[in-house]
Structure formats: structure tokens, C-alpha cells
Amino acid sequence: MTIIGELAALLTSISWAGTSVLFTKATQQVGSIIVNRIRVLLALIFLMLLNWAFYGYLLPFDAGTDRWLWFALSGAIGYALGDAFLFQSFLCIGAQRSMLMMSLAPLMSAGLAWVFFGETLTGIQMFGVIVTLAGIAWVILRRRSETNNQVCSPVQGVLFGLGAATGQAVGYVLSKQGLMDGFSPIAGNSIRMLAAVIVLWGLASIQGKAKETVNSMREKPKVFGWLTMAAITGPVLGATLSLFALQHTQVGIASTLIALPPVFLLPVSWLVFKEKFDWGAVLGTLVAIGGVALLFLA
Numbered sequence: 001m002t003i004i005g006e007l008a009a010l011l012t013s014i015s016w017a018g019t020s021v022l023f024t025k026a027t028q029q030v031g032s033i034i035v036n037r038i039r040v041l042l043a044l045i046f047l048m049l050l051n052w053a054f055y056g057y058l059l060p061f062d063a064g065t066d067r068w069l070w071f072a073l074s075g076a077i078g079y080a081l082g083d084a085f086l087f088q089s090f091l092c093i094g095a096q097r098s099m100l101m102m103s104l105a106p107l108m109s110a111g112l113a114w115v116f117f118g119e120t121l122t123g124i125q126m127f128g129v130i131v132t133l134a135g136i137a138w139v140i141l142r143r144r145s146e147t148n149n150q151v152c153s154p155v156q157g158v159l160f161g162l163g164a165a166t167g168q169a170v171g172y173v174l175s176k177q178g179l180m181d182g183f184s185p186i187a188g189n190s191i192r193m194l195a196a197v198i199v200l201w202g203l204a205s206i207q208g209k210a211k212e213t214v215n216s217m218r219e220k221p222k223v224f225g226w227l228t229m230a231a232i233t234g235p236v237l238g239a240t241l242s243l244f245a246l247q248h249t250q251v252g253i254a255s256t257l258i259a260l261p262p263v264f265l266l267p268v269s270w271l272v273f274k275e276k277f278d279w280g281a282v283l284g285t286l287v288a289i290g291g292v293a294l295l296f297l298a
Contacts, residue, residue, distance in 0.1 A: 005249025006296055009257035012241040017264035019234030026226045030216045032087040037204055037213050038227050040079060040196040043235035047190040050236070059194065060187040068191055070178035075192030078171020079235075080199040086164035092157025099262055100140050101161025103133055106259050108169035110252025116173055119250045128294030129256045135288025139262050139281045172255055176246045185243035193235060253295055263288045 026035050048058040089098040106129060113119040121129065152160075171192075178188050204210040217224045245254040263285050 009245035013260035015238035017261040022230035042231035044193040071191035072195040074174035075195030079196035082167025089160035092152040105165040106255040109255035113251035132291030138284025
């Protein structure tokens, strides 16, 4: 039995864990909204260059209307809307609780994949998903609780978090549909990113914030460097790997393995941000790894 899809999902998590450190540094300087706009624009440029290098075109205009629709909806819902909900949830209830809400995305993805594709998990696979998500939740809950700006109520924060998880789950299912018949994950990701750029920069233009976003990069070139590296490792490499994973394994399994960044961030937080070593979080990590092992052995 091939496990190439599972390995791609695992590499996606590792990529996004490293990327989150760079995005965190950039967000502290210019804010999450500006970071979100710049990262999708840079990612689109890099993806277009990859398309040119591998396939001889910048964008896959001959992919067909249906495929463009699936990927465009995935980008608008998953990247633009889902991330907007997530960042708003961060402001309301903090990153810890927000990420706990996001850990529900794999279960939502599995449910949607069952409805639309008839994908079912075996008993061992379902047990592996539950054990992995329990470990992830354990790690998140053991992380030090941070303060937030209280710009909205906790109930709103939870709803935003659930909205972000739903957006991610729907985005995965839409992408799976677009990837049918062996379509290129790089080309598919470029369509998703184009949709995200149109939505985010269209809203910025309507709000009169586009010029402010560009000026912020001119004033802080170091941040632009962080975002360039983060765009390559995250929305380009990580997101393309996630599409490859969706193409080669079940949505529920792929989305579970893709949800592992909180676990991989544990040693990163210790080394980079000098956070205290929490043995409870280590135990949660071991539980999550046990769940991953079940998914690979199933």
C-alpha cells in the first residue's frame, strides 16, 4: 500500500510549522491583515513562475471552466474567508483557543468527503484520527495562554474559529474535486491563490487600504524578506504538498496529518522563542504521534 499521500501531508505540517514562525515575526511588525495580503500575492508570483518552469504557462487557462470554478471557490473560501475568520478569532479569544477550534477541521473534512465522494475510513483509521486530534488538542491546551485584545466577545471568537475550521474543510473538499483525473497540484494551487489575491486585494482597494499595504513593505523591508521566505515555504510549498496529499489519500486522513503544526511547533517554540518546556505538552505530542502511526499502519 502506497503512503505517498500521507507523507506529503506530513511534510505539509512540517512546512507550515516552520512558516508560522516567519509569519508570527512579520505579524508582530505590520499586523495580520497586511501579512495575509502580501503572502498570497508573493505566493501567486512564485507559483506562476513554477508553472512556467514545469508546464510552459503562467496560469492553466486550458484547465476547463469546472476545474477553475472548484479551485477558485476553494481559494476564496479556504484562503481568503477562512483565514480572515481565523485572524479575527485570534483577536477575540487568542491563538490557543482558536487553534483548538481549527482542530475540528479534519472531522468536518472527513464528514464532507463522505457526503460528496463516498470516502469512508476504516475503524483503525478513524481511531487514528481521533487519537491524533486528541494529542493535538492536548498540546494546544498545554500551551501558555496568551492575552488578547478583547475586541469582541468570546462567543463571537468561538464562532469565528468554527467558521475558519469550516472554511478550511470546505476548501479541502473543493480542491479534491478540482484535482480529479491527475490534475497538477501546482497549477491547482495557482488558481486558488489567484482567487485569494482577487478577493483580498479587491477588498483592500474598496477599503482604501491597498496603498497602505504597499507602503508598509517599503517602510519595513526586513518584514518583506520574512514574508518572501514564508510565502515560499507556506502557501507555495506547503499548500502544493497539501493538494498532492489530497490527491493521493482520503480527505479525512490528509486533513488530520496536515493539522499537526501545533505539535511540530513545540520544539520550535522552545528553541526560537525560549518558551518553557512543558512535559504535559510532550505527552500530548506522543499521543499525536501514536495516532499518526496508526494512520500509516492502517
